Amino acid sequence: MSLSPLWTDIEWNRDGRQGSFLNLEHSVHRSAYGLVSIPVSLFKNGSGPTLLLMAGSHGDEYEGQAILTRLIQTLDYRAISGRIIVLPAANLPAAMEGTRTSPLDAGNLNRCFGDMFSDSPTSRIANYITNVILPMCDVVFDFHSGGSSLDYLPCTYASVSGDSQTVAQTLAALEFMNAPIAWIHKGIPQGPEAGRAAYRQDVMYLSGEFGGGGRISRRATWVAERAIYRLMAHLDLAPLPPEWGEPLEARLMTASQSHYFYADHDGVFEPAADLGDDVRKGELAGTIFNPETPARPATQVTFPGSGIWICARAIGRVRRGDCLGHLLTDISREEILVANNEQ
Numbered sequence: 001m002s003l004s005p006l007w008t009d010i011e012w013n014r015d016g017r018q019g020s021f022l023n024l025e026h027s028v029h030r031s032a033y034g035l036v037s038i039p040v041s042l043f044k045n046g047s048g049p050t051l052l053l054m055a056g057s058h059g060d061e062y063e064g065q066a067i068l069t070r071l072i073q074t075l076d077y078r079a080i081s082g083r084i085i086v087l088p089a090a091n092l093p094a095a096m097e098g099t100r101t102s103p104l105d106a107g108n109l110n111r112c113f114g115d116m117f118s119d120s121p122t123s124r125i126a127n128y129i130t131n132v133i134l135p136m137c138d139v140v141f142d143f144h145s146g147g148s149s150l151d152y153l154p155c156t157y158a159s160v161s162g163d164s165q166t167v168a169q170t171l172a173a174l175e176f177m178n179a180p181i182a183w184i185h186k187g188i189p190q191g192p193e194a195g196r197a198a199y200r201q202d203v204m205y206l207s208g209e210f211g212g213g214g215r216i217s218r219r220a221t222w223v224a225e226r227a228i229y230r231l232m233a234h235l236d237l238a239p240l241p242p243e244w245g246e247p248l249e250a251r252l253m254t255a256s257q258s259h260y261f262y263a264d265h266d267g268v269f270e271p272a273a274d275l276g277d278d279v280r281k282g283e284l285a286g287t288i289f290n291p292e293t294p295a296r297p298a299t300q301v302t303f304p305g306s307g308i309w310i311c312a313r314a315i316g317r318v319r320r321g322d323c324l325g326h327l328l329t330d331i332s333r334e335e336i337l338v339a340n341n342e343q
């Protein structure tokens with residue numbers, strides 16, 4: 001027997017508040033007709049834009065999971081104009097395990113949004129989000145962080161591509177969300193990530209890296225939660241609560257591959273600067289020691305560029321190829337618009 005591989009009793013167009021599940025068939029030895037029930041909530045009131053709030057794509061990124069769970073418990077659908085769909089633990093098996101990838105199939109949900117889908121549980125979730133949920137949406141806000149192995153200064157993130165009006169709308173949303181740092185990626189999303197699925201479905205994709213290091217920081221959840229309520233106000237979905245109204249000083253920043261740096265052999269990495277420091281190209285980023293062969297000379301790692309150290313490895317032990325972190329550099333609104341016109 002096989003019914004639909006993923007189904008829900010949510011009525012997407014009904015006004016009110018609904019809380020239910022996306023039921024994913026997962027047939028295994030101990031449960032031939034078993035389900036993985038992924039929580040989904042829907043808040044709808046009249047007409048207006050549709051916003052998807054999604055967290056737990058990576059199960060060890062806890063900030064979004066916590067604040068979307070709080071939002072589900074506190075949001076009054078009568079106070080909004082439009083529709084909000086909330087997936088607080090999109091890759092539920094990974095979220096319950098507290099791991100980046102799913103224990104069911106080792107699937108990395110945010111690498112399953114490529115142009116092809118498979119029958120694995122994680123790919124089926126990506127397929128459903130891409131082909132059923134995203135077509136209903138105007139905007140998606142997808143919550144990420146550094147997870148277990150990386151730590152980020154909390155920042156919002158978006159790819160900007162397409163015509164000048166689309167780029168201006170994305171920039172306006174980021175600027176109103178008013179995170180201390182907005183990280184702009186110029187160009188069409190090429191990787192198999194949710195941003196690419198949103199691009200294909202013509203949905204504005206907003207994201208963020210809100211902390212990490214295998215824990216939740218108060219600062220990161222504050223920046224992320226503030227960004228949600230400011231985005232809802234920007235989209236005319238809900239009035240701006242006064243506690244989130246005070247504007248902050250904010251920077252538009254960007255990165256390229258040359259801003260990332262990696263371990264070139266195994267060892268223990270001791271950083272020479274702190275997350276958030278302004279650093280210069282060629283300055284010491286840290287040292288890789290080899291406690292297992294203490295006579296071997298330590299290796300010094302230098303910063304590959306100049307900018308702010310936005311992301312750092314959160315685990316001391318490193319292997320060759322591990323990302324030790326990356327930088328962001330300032331970019332102006334005008335540079336983003338010019339760069340977009342040159343694509």
Ligand SMILES: [Zn+2]
Binds near residue numbers: 058
């Ligand atoms: Zn992530």
